[in-house]
Amino acid sequence: MSKGILPSAAGVVDLRSDTVTLPTDAMLAAMRSAPLGDDSRDGDPTVRALEERAAELTGKAAAVFVPSGTMGNLLAMLAHGERGGEVFSDSGAHLFNSEIGSVVTVAGLVPRPVASQRGAMQEQPLAQAIGASSSAGRPRPALIWMETSHNGAGGTVLPLAHMARVHALGRSNGIAVHVDGARLFNAAVALGVSAQQIAAHTDSLMFCVSKGLSAPVGSLLVGDAALIAQARAFRRFVGGNMRQAGVIAAAGLVALDTMIARLRDDHEAAGQLARGLAWLDPALGEADHVQTNILRIDVAGSALSAAEWAARLEAHGILVQASGASQLRLVTHRHIDRAAVERTLAAFSSVASKR
Helix, strand or coil: EEEEEEHHHHHCCCCCCCCCCCCCCHHHHCCCCCHCCCCCCCCCCHHHHHHHHHHHHHCCCEEEECCHHHHHHHHHHHHHCCCCCCEEEEECHHHHHHHHHHHHCCCCCCEEEEEEECEEECHHHHHHHHHHHHCCCCCCCCEEEECCCCCCCCECCHHHHHHHHHHHHEEEEECEEEEEECCCHHHHHHHHHCCHCCCCCCCEEEEECCCCCCCCCEEEEEEEEHHHHHHHHHHHHHHCCCCCHHHHHHHHHHHHHCCCCCCHHHHHHHHHHHHHHHHHHHHCCCHCCCCCCEEECCCCCCCCCHHHHHHHHHHHHEEEEEEECCCEEECCCCCCHHHHHHHHHHHHHHHHHHH
């Protein structure tokens, strides 16, 4: 790890997100020595190398590097869907809860939430929604959207068989399928499969190198060559073109080469937290629901709101995210070791005993 960046060095255990990680020494070295060019003109060689690596890992023909996952998802919407079309996804998707402005205002799509269970759309309601959308007087179907791992559902992972059936439903109705795979590699590690096996059930996919993989900035959108050519044009349209972006792309290359396998350590840390919290109070969570590195803790039965829990935990040096009035989100990452888990459990115990 890079010197001086471990959150616990400042007496803080930061569980708000896996985006709080900072670059490794290998990433910083690669950033200093990366070959550079103007990515929006003649191309940046390091960016091209990262895009080629992303396409190779996912089995897609091409990729485009973007500053954020939100932009990658937006480019997918712009490239796949015509304005006024419907986008189908589960109601708890990050798309609808955190990116709805992009959906409606920029892409001009109509959100169509579908009943789901732990992040997986129920297939019969999805088919019925698509059928209704195809009828006269309704917006036409534009895009089917899946998310894995699923942030809102506590890091759950979509089964490959489910993804295959949804993709087949899309093909049979002439509708493209996009996957928000911000934490794609967490899903792959949890399933024990390659990223390519997940991406096989998509027409396009976005993944981040700054979530869990410790790169400082960046996401990749992958798909066929025609789609990515469109996405590049839209990237310029929304102000996403960068110049010597190889400085940050270099860290992404190191992330893909060195940080994927260790994600299982983050999953184990999340499991330890979940088991410890369930032992303290079964109402704080179900350990068997934790599949990756995200815990969603319902504190509705507590005398404290989520914000009050977060404030009291912060007083113990533990940072968590309050999500709404009654839910806490904890995300493990490479800075969360056994000692950090134990400190977190001790803090929860202290707060629980005084509420």
